[in-house]
């Protein structure tokens with residue numbers, strides 16, 4: 143049964159909160175019954191499955207095409223899921239949740255492949271929810287206040303987020319995160335993500351070329367501007383802030 147958006151948000155928020163508070167291991171019994179964004183099922187361990195998009199493949203056109211989604215979600219995201227399942231089969235991670243796999247492999251240089259694929263599964267599931275039809279606009283409530291107080295307001299946030307996204311050399315991600323209660327803009331390389339650094343992700347933009355090349359070719363700055371002005375899901379970011 144597909145997750146409702148509320149259930150999905152609750153799961154992601156729960157994982158992020160637990161990760162930052164260091165209670166992940168202690169929470170296994172609790173999270174065993176939580177819904178998993180990668181499986182859309184009650185159980186949340188291997189085998190992970192590709193989650194459905196939270197909207198139709200063509201819902202973000204003309205800003206992000208169905209063709210981009212057919213590759214980005216249908217091929218790239220699926221490959222990360224399939225690779226992760228293969229890599230953890232027969233290991234002690236078979237019974238672990240996605241967040242547990244990410245946190246454990248982030249600290250173990252011998253598990254780089256597992257980290258890359260598990261983190262990319264999480265990142266992409268999160269990214270799809272960071273966008274919505276008729277997105278962009280302005281955040282409201284506490285998130286808007288914190289963007290004003292911590293980041294100098296929405297215009298400054300957009301400028302700095304765009305700088306982070308366009309100066310990430312090669313593949314990676316730009317993020318709005320909460321770090322110890324303070325909002326920050328960060329960029330990460332390849333599969334790296336805030337969860338591995340004790341930060342809570344609020345919003346992200348995928349700046350791997352596969353995210354934008356079919357629609358924007360080499361114009362990453364145009365893609366990031368469009369993400370911020372037309373696609374960003376501020377409701378989702380606000381729920382992640384809690």
Ligand SMILES: [Fe+2]
Pocket residue numbers: 214218266348350352353
């Ligand atoms: Fe991607």
